[in-house]
Amino acid sequence: MTGAEILIECLKREGVQVMFGYPGGSVLPLFDKLYDADIKFILTRHEQGAAHAADGYARATGKVGVCLATSGPGATNLTTGIANAYMDSIPMVAITGQVKTFLIGNDAFQEADVTGITRPITKHNYLVKDVKDLARIVREAFYIASTGRPGPVLIDIPVDVQQKDIEFIWPEEVDIRGYKPTYFGHPGQIKKAVRLIAESKKPLIYAGGGTITSGAYNKLRELAEKIQAPVTMTLMGLGGFPGTHELSLGMLGMHGTAYANHAIMESDLIIAVAARFDDRVTGRLDAFAPHAKIIHIDIDPASISKNVKVDIPIVGDAKNILGQLLEEIKKVPDTSDWRKTIESWKKKHPLQYKDDAKIKPQYVIEQIYEATGGEAIITTEVGQNQMWACQWYKYIHPRTFISSGGLGTMGFGFPAAIGAKMGCPEKIVFDIAGDGSIQMNIQELATCISNKINVKVAILNNGYLGMVRQWQELFYKKRYSYTCITGPDFVKLAESYGALGLRATKKEEVRPAIEKALSADNTVFIDFHIEPEEDVFPMVPAGEAINRMIGGMA
Numbered sequence: 001m002t003g004a005e006i007l008i009e010c011l012k013r014e015g016v017q018v019m020f021g022y023p024g025g026s027v028l029p030l031f032d033k034l035y036d037a038d039i040k041f042i043l044t045r046h047e048q049g050a051a052h053a054a055d056g057y058a059r060a061t062g063k064v065g066v067c068l069a070t071s072g073p074g075a076t077n078l079t080t081g082i083a084n085a086y087m088d089s090i091p092m093v094a095i096t097g098q099v100k101t102f103l104i105g106n107d108a109f110q111e112a113d114v115t116g117i118t119r120p121i122t123k124h125n126y127l128v129k130d131v132k133d134l135a136r137i138v139r140e141a142f143y144i145a146s147t148g149r150p151g152p153v154l155i156d157i158p159v160d161v162q163q164k165d166i167e168f169i170w171p172e173e174v175d176i177r178g179y180k181p182t183y184f185g186h187p188g189q190i191k192k193a194v195r196l197i198a199e200s201k202k203p204l205i206y207a208g209g210g211t212i213t214s215g216a217y218n219k220l221r222e223l224a225e226k227i228q229a230p231v232t233m234t235l236m237g238l239g240g241f242p243g244t245h246e247l248s249l250g251m252l253g254m255h256g257t258a259y260a261n262h263a264i265m266e267s268d269l270i271i272a273v274a275a276r277f278d279d280r281v282t283g284r285l286d287a288f289a290p291h292a293k294i295i296h297i298d299i300d301p302a303s304i305s306k307n308v309k310v311d312i313p314i315v316g317d318a319k320n321i322l323g324q325l326l327e328e329i330k331k332v333p334d335t336s337d338w339r340k341t342i343e344s345w346k347k348k349h350p351l352q353y354k355d356d357a358k359i360k361p362q363y364v365i366e367q368i369y370e371a372t373g374g375e376a377i378i379t380t381e382v383g384q385n386q387m388w389a390c391q392w393y394k395y396i397h398p399r400t401f402i403s404s405g406g407l408g409t410m411g412f413g414f415p416a417a418i419g420a421k422m423g424c425p426e427k428i429v430f431d432i433a434g435d436g437s438i439q440m441n442i443q444e445l446a447t448c449i450s451n452k453i454n455v456k457v458a459i460l461n462n463g464y465l466g467m468v469r470q471w472q473e474l475f476y477k478k479r480y481s482y483t484c485i486t487g488p489d490f491v492k493l494a495e496s497y498g499a500l501g502l503r504a505t506k507k508e509e510v511r512p513a514i515e516k517a518l519s520a521d522n523t524v525f526i527d528f529h530i531e532p533e534e535d536v537f538p539m540v541p542a543g544e545a546i547n548r549m550i551g552g553m554a
């Protein structure tokens with residue numbers, strides 16, 4: 001078999017059903033084999049779109065997302081998407097073509113040092129110099145991408161390696177020296193954690209994205225209910241615990257709920273489940289959780305005590321460890337006073353906005369929530385639209401909220417929605433977008449139409465790079481330096497691609513537009529003309545303690 005044939009065969013054996021990408025000179029042998037391979041290939045309109053689509057597919061399904069690009073500019077166009085997947089620990093395999101082996105280092109046409117460029121943004125990467133290594137490398141790449149703390153792995157394959165003939169041998173086993181993730185928590189640490197839980201009066205579960213990755217949803221719920229501890233989630237953790245549950249405090253951090261942030265400050269025991277204490281969550285580090293002991297469950301030992309020093313680290317898979325804790329916990333704490341306090345905060349300081357005759361973005365999201373019964377997959381762009389989507393839609397199931405957390409990549413949500421829809425065709429997929437972000441990968445409308453990928457895009461059109469404008473309003477004396485932004489007529493633009501374009505300029509048009517979008521058997525853009533200077537509150541100013549919120553509790 002040729003290298004190209006071996007690659008396709010390996011992808012099939014890894015269970016790859018769909019991949020996203022773009023052709024070019026250095027991947028011609030591969031594309032020739034893709035022509036009649038039984039893997040669905042989605043031709044995007046930009047390689048960044050392909051990487052985000054693979055990422056969205058992975059987030060929605062839990063499988064490894066696969067993207068493919070040519071050498072040089074094709075590969076560099078993937079990098080934002082790779083970095084995005086890396087920051088959010090998403091399993092992805094990115095395959096790039098490379099110039100012929102004997103040309104590498106020659107400044108050949110469309111040559112870029114892709115393994116060099118992607119070293120800091122991949123979990124691992126490979127340059128395949130000899131076709132005899134190809135099958136093993138593909139096997140390892142999928143294994144590394146999907147085990148331990150997941151992440152993107154890149155395989156760079158020179159054209160001549162794709163063309164060379166060799167006997168195909170499928171490596172049954174994967175054995176990588178020095179790579180042995182720990183899956184179960186140390187029994188001694190479990191015992192210590194159980195003791196702390198029993199002694200605590202104000203326990204709080206702080207759940208991150210790993211809750212979803214590890215499939216810990218049911219176990220997390222069991223634990224929360226058993227010890228009667230409230231649960232707050234990071235952006236990545238939304239959907240890891242039902243947002244409709246009475247123990248849910250919603251999201252914490254910079255734009256978290258006032259009661260979640262106050263709970264952190266008052267808690268005497270924080271159980272961090274597969275969360276990494278990101279600065280958008282902790283706020284000023286030396287003021288974070290002053291009264292709490294911290295138990296930190298994480299599969300990646302490198303994330304333990306990286307930002308916040310913890311008392312009881314437990315390294316391993318979150319689902320397994322929660323199971324171990326549940327088995328060991330005999331004595332549960334009495335948290336009734338603690339829950340009463342939090343209930344009163346919830347009542348006094350709920351998330352709120354001034355609902356008036358104008359179209360408020362929060363209202364639009366509430367309407368999308370109601371119209372979809374909370375059952376849609378929501379993707380987001382980045383900015384205010386993203387934060388409102390975190391606050392105003394309640395995520396009930398895991399893998400229903402897909403958003404660029406660590407990197408904060410504008411232009412992520414639309415291609416990610418395409419990937420999510422490919423992975424979950426039976427689900428409604430809604431991208432909650434900003435008018436700025438959507439313009440960063442708007443070309444993927446053509447991908448939707450030509451592949452009949454039915455996604456809905458709600459553009460919260462404020463005429464601004466709203467989140468940056470909000471910071472300028474609050475911290476730069478309203479000097480709106482280059483944050484007023486124009487765009488196309490989104491309705492006409494959608495129509496020109498063959499999609500349905502809708503617009504709402506009055507409040508009473510909001511719900512009918514959503515209903516119409518849902519009933520359309522087509523990709524839909526809805527252009528919501530929202531209140532231009534609406535802000536996201538509460539807000540913790542950068543560098544402040546997380547209970548020092550603007551628009552939160554005093």
Ligand SMILES: Cc1ncc(C[n+]2csc(CCOP(=O)(O)OP(=O)(O)O)c2C)c(N)n1
Pocket residue numbers: 381382383384385386408409410411433434435436437438460462464465466467468
């Ligand atoms: C690729 C990229 N460039 C720049 C930024 C910085 N940034 C963060 S939010 C934002 C504004 C986004 O505007 P829009 O999409 O209209 O969303 P809004 O905040 O108005 O809802 C910008 C420029 C970013 N996050 N990503």
Ligand SMILES: [Mg+2]
Pocket residue numbers: 434435436460461462463464465466
């Ligand atoms: Mg905007």
